[in-house]
Every structure is written in structure tokens, then in C-alpha cells.
Amino acid sequence: MKKFFLLIISILTSQVLVSQNEILPNKKTQKGFAKIDVLSIDMPEFNIANEPNMGFAGIHYNLFLNKSFYTGLGIYGAVSGKRGGFFTLGVNAGYKKFLTEKLYLDTGFHFGGGGGAGAPDGGGAFILPHFNLGYHFKYFSLNTGWSYVNFFDDGLIKGNQLNVALEIPLDYNYASYTESEKVYKLRELHKTDWKQNTQTTSLMVHLNNLNVTKGLPNQAEIIEGKTIRLAGFEFANYFNKNWFAFIKVDGAYSGIRAGYMDVFLGGGYHFSFNKNRTNILTKFSVGAAGGGGVNSDGGFMISPDISIEQKIFKNTFVAINKGYLLTPSQLFSASSYGIGLKYYVDRNGTIAEGKTFKSGKFKRLDFIVKQDWYFNAKRMENPTEDMHQISLQINLDLNKHLYVAGQTSFANFGNAGAYAEGLVGLGIKSKKFIGINTRFFGQFLAGAAGGGNISTGEGLIIKPSIGTDYQINNNLNLRSSIGYVKAKGGNLSNTFINLGINYNFSFLNMK
Known part of the structure; x- marks a missing residue:
């Protein structure tokens, strides 16, 4: 009888362990x-x-x-x-x-x-x-x-x-989007393949300013002495505790006529003190820049920069920076300064040098590629006509219903090839309606836009929209929306529709 009782206990214990393992998320690559x-x-x-x-x-x-x-x-x-x-x-x-x-x-x-x-x-x-x-x-x-x-x-x-x-x-680990917002204790995650070293990633949205110290006229526009105001984002990934690589994208929203944009790729060194509440970062990047009357020669620019960051809560820091931007020929040069809000993530692992975690939460990311159709997009000179653009949007869930979004778009049909947008904003989405496999969402984006003879003034636009995501499988959704775009200081003011593909997954964020 005693042996039979021990056998029953053993079977029940193994079943409990199996059930626990079944609910723990699988790491996919x-x-x-x-x-x-x-x-x-x-x-x-x-x-x-x-x-x-x-x-x-x-x-x-x-x-x-x-x-x-x-x-x-x-x-x-x-x-x-x-x-x-x-x-x-x-x-x-x-x-x-x-x-x-x-x-x-x-x-x-x-x-x-x-x-x-x-x-x-x-x-x-x-x-x-x-x-x-x-x-x-x-x-x-x-x-x-x-x-x-x-x-x-x-x-x-x-x-x-x-x-x-x-x-x-460049591979990455992920979990199904269904794990989004689920929290697991550290001891539970240590039973899975997620027990590995974390990778540190940061995402920053910032406002930057370029004081033009040297700039030859482009199309008869004088920009020397002007201040170009930029909005953009920066994504960085760390190789170890100190060294990192980053990509940065900016667009002008004030100071000159619309159309200036830059894209930089670079690396830097991260030094922390004050119990990791204060950081100093030195960065150097190269990239392409120009537009909006900026005579950037062939477009190639270099940009050294130093920034100081101060922790304000959890993994969120406020950053101020000072740097320079110039062409190698020094045909164009500018000093830069700005402020940003940065969020650090220790992702896809449970072990990090000098850090102690208690739990991990899975966060959802959406990568959306879509085609926009602007009805009767107002021009500065040419007759008004429809415009189309290809667009990339990235969403990060803040909770089950609220997300932060970044978007960039470039015209591809409609006689406006130089037009581009760079936007950030917030969105809200419903739960999925099981019978129709669909979510509804609404979002509000704002940022810089210009070029292509589209009437955007100095470049600031707002872009609210509503739409649906229809689930195809665990990683793909069909996405469609309708919205309105309005330029401050320009005549662009029209409705738009779009259709695209939404690729989504979850990553592990340790806390």
C-alpha cells in the first residue's frame, strides 16, 4: 500500500511539473x-x-x-x-x-x-x-x-x-505574440531556454537642433546662421557592458523649408556612475543627410557627439547631447544640441553582469509595412493630385491596449518622389474579437514631413487614424486604416487610406 501511495504521488508530481513546463513560453530563434x-x-x-x-x-x-x-x-x-x-x-x-x-x-x-x-x-x-x-x-x-x-x-x-x-x-530570439504582457518569476524562467545572458537595447525619441555655422546656398536659399529643428529616434544595441552600435534617423519640422532628413549609423562607449543612475556616452557616426535647402554636397556626413543621461524612473532616462555635423569637405557644418527620452531594455535572457532580476515580462513588437494613398495631396506649385507612399511603422506595446509608435514613409507614385515623413505617437487597440480574428485600433502620430513639392510649410504634420488588424497566423496580420493628415503652416490637408502587412512577436524584458 505504501509503494502504491508513493507511485501515485510521483505520477501527480510529474504531471504538475509537465503542466508547468507547458505553460512556460518557448524560446524561438x-x-x-x-x-x-x-x-x-x-x-x-x-x-x-x-x-x-x-x-x-x-x-x-x-x-x-x-x-x-x-x-x-x-x-x-x-x-x-x-x-x-x-x-x-x-x-x-x-x-x-x-x-x-x-x-x-x-x-x-x-x-x-x-x-x-x-x-x-x-x-x-x-x-x-x-x-x-x-x-x-x-x-x-x-x-x-x-x-x-x-x-x-x-x-x-x-x-x-x-x-x-x-x-x-544577426539572429534574434522571440516568443509568440500571445505571450505579450505575461509575467514570469525568475525561478520559472530559469527552467527554460531563456536562461542565458541578456542583450541590452535602448530606444530614444529626441528633439535636436542644428545651428548652421557654414552652408552654401542651395536653390538660392540662405541657411547659414539658421537653426534647423529636428525630431527623430535612435535605436542602439550593446555588444557588452560598454560598447554599442546605433542607428539614428531625423527629420526637420521647423527652421527651414520642409525636406531635410538624415540617417546615421555609428558606435559609441557607455560609462555609468552614481550607482548606474547617470551615464556619459561618447558617439561617432557616419551617414547621409540633406534636403530642405541644405547643400550637403554628395550627402555623406560625419557626426561626433557626447551626451549625458539621468535616470528618472525604472529603465527610463532623460538625455541631453552636444555634437557636430559636417561634410568631409566642410561645405556644410553645424553644431548640434538636443534632448531626448531613452528607454533601456535587458532582453531575451535572465543573466546580466552586475544586475539582479526578479521577473520577466514579454512585450509585443509590431513591424508594419503598408502602402498609403493620399487623396488630393496639395502641392506648392504643381496641380493637386493623389499621392502614394510606402511606409514602415514600428509599435511597442506599453500594456495590453496602449502602444507607442514610430513611422517613416517615402512617396512612390503621384509625382512627388522626394516626399518623406518621420512620425512618432501613441495608439490604443481593442482586444481581439475571436469570431472574426480582428482587433480595432486608433492612433495619433505627429512629426516631420516634406519634399516632393508637397505643401507642408516648415514640415510639421499631424496624422490621426483608425483601423483594423486581421489575424492571418501567429505572426502575420492584414492591416488597414483610414485617417487624416494636416500640415501646420502648409496646405496639405486630406484624408488617406492604407493597406499593409503586420509582422509581430514578443521579446522577454527582465525587471
Whole structure:
């Protein structure tokens, strides 16, 4: 009888343990890679005599759908020539085939929209296929080959060219979106594959100012001595406790005519003191910038910067910065200063040097690629007509119903190829209605916009909308919305609709 009783207890205990393990979230891994590529585009004779080639540099992130096929997003900017301020955004699709253990073929296709700097970009829509031969080293890959660019919506930019690319494997861990906002104690997470070192990531939204100390007139506009006011965001990922890499994107909303934008990629060193409540960060970045009357030569700029951060609550800091922005030729230079709100995340692990955690909460991220349709978008000079743009929006859930959002968009049809937006804001969403697999949401975004002869004044716009997310599977939703866009100081004032794909997952945030 005693043995029988012990057997029953053992079975019940094992069943309880199995049940506990079943409710703990599984760690999944998504294979992917980051890519930086450069190509030299032969420019047509348009409004610059004997115009040199435009150096076009891109930053991409791609996900592997299986061992060979991949898809992702990329942003390009002019870095040499005479078209500083020329930017695009697009989607990638491609196929990799290894011929040997190290040698591979890569063929792919990029479709996007954008333009600027007075270039003959038409509506902004373009294609960029490539066929490359690559070699895989231990920590990175190099490839090169043929590519073709064509701004096919009434643009004049087209032709064949050589491209060169650097690729770095960049995988990430995640859990199903259904884990979002669920909290697990540290001892529970230590029973799973989440028991590993954390990765530190930061996200900052900021307001920055450029005091132009040197700037030659561009299109007869004097900008020297002016202050360009910018809004943007910065995303950073840490290699260890001190060293990090970051990407920063800004757009002008005041001070000059609308249209200025910059994209920077860089690295820095993080020093903490005052019991980790105060940080000093030194940063150095390179990137592309221009537009809005800023004569940035070919577009390539460098930017050293130092910032001080002070903790205000939990993982949230307020940051002030001082730096410089200039072209290597010093055709344009400016001192910069600003303020930002930064949030740090210790993610996808339970162990961190010098830190003690009690629990972890899963937070949801949405990556939304969509096509906007602006009805009767007002122009400064040309007749009013509809405009279309490709758009990327990223949402981070604050709780089950409230989220913070960042969005960037570039025109691709409608004779406004240089038009672009950079927005931030808040949104609210309903619970999912099971019978129809649908959520409803409303959001309010605001930020900088300009270019393409669209009437946005100095660049500040607001953009409220409502819409639906229809669930396709555990990671994908169809997204649609209707809204209104209004420019402060400009005549842009119209309704819009959009349709897109929402890719979502959850990451572990330790507390």
C-alpha cells in the first residue's frame, strides 16, 4: 500500500511539473542578417551639367524564410555626387545558394520609393534587382555583382551598375505574440531556454537642433546662421557592458523649408556612475543627410557627439547631447544640441553582469509595412493630385491596449518622389474579437514631413487614424486604416487610406 501511495504521488508530481513546463513560453530563434551595400548610379543629364555618378548606400535587415529564401527592408541614401538628401525606403526579397562551403550566389529584388535633391525621380517608385557572387568568412560575408536601377514612374534615373555588399549574421530570439504582457518569476524562467545572458537595447525619441555655422546656398536659399529643428529616434544595441552600435534617423519640422532628413549609423562607449543612475556616452557616426535647402554636397556626413543621461524612473532616462555635423569637405557644418527620452531594455535572457532580476515580462513588437494613398495631396506649385507612399511603422506595446509608435514613409507614385515623413505617437487597440480574428485600433502620430513639392510649410504634420488588424497566423496580420493628415503652416490637408502587412512577436524584458 505504501509503494502504491508513493507511485501515485510521483505520477501527480510529474504531471504538475509537465503542466508547468507547458505553460512556460518557448524560446524561438529567427535567422537573419544585416546588410550594407554601395552602388554608383550613372545620373542622366537633367539640371546639373556633366553630373557625376551618385553614390548610393543602403542599410538592410533580412529574415530567412527557410535555408535559402529571405525577405526584409532597406533604406538607401546618397553619399557622393551632387544629390545629398536623396533617400528611399523599400522591401527586399532574395535567394541564396551555396556552391561550396564558403562560396555562394545571391540573387534578389528591391522595390521601394523615394528621391529628393532635385533629382529626376518622378513619382519615386523604383526597382533594384541584383545578381551577386559572395564569400562567407567566419563572422561576415562579402559579395559583389550586377545590379539594375529604374525609377519607372516617370523618372529618368535608370541603368546597370556594379554593387558591393557586406553582410553580418544577426539572429534574434522571440516568443509568440500571445505571450505579450505575461509575467514570469525568475525561478520559472530559469527552467527554460531563456536562461542565458541578456542583450541590452535602448530606444530614444529626441528633439535636436542644428545651428548652421557654414552652408552654401542651395536653390538660392540662405541657411547659414539658421537653426534647423529636428525630431527623430535612435535605436542602439550593446555588444557588452560598454560598447554599442546605433542607428539614428531625423527629420526637420521647423527652421527651414520642409525636406531635410538624415540617417546615421555609428558606435559609441557607455560609462555609468552614481550607482548606474547617470551615464556619459561618447558617439561617432557616419551617414547621409540633406534636403530642405541644405547643400550637403554628395550627402555623406560625419557626426561626433557626447551626451549625458539621468535616470528618472525604472529603465527610463532623460538625455541631453552636444555634437557636430559636417561634410568631409566642410561645405556644410553645424553644431548640434538636443534632448531626448531613452528607454533601456535587458532582453531575451535572465543573466546580466552586475544586475539582479526578479521577473520577466514579454512585450509585443509590431513591424508594419503598408502602402498609403493620399487623396488630393496639395502641392506648392504643381496641380493637386493623389499621392502614394510606402511606409514602415514600428509599435511597442506599453500594456495590453496602449502602444507607442514610430513611422517613416517615402512617396512612390503621384509625382512627388522626394516626399518623406518621420512620425512618432501613441495608439490604443481593442482586444481581439475571436469570431472574426480582428482587433480595432486608433492612433495619433505627429512629426516631420516634406519634399516632393508637397505643401507642408516648415514640415510639421499631424496624422490621426483608425483601423483594423486581421489575424492571418501567429505572426502575420492584414492591416488597414483610414485617417487624416494636416500640415501646420502648409496646405496639405486630406484624408488617406492604407493597406499593409503586420509582422509581430514578443521579446522577454527582465525587471
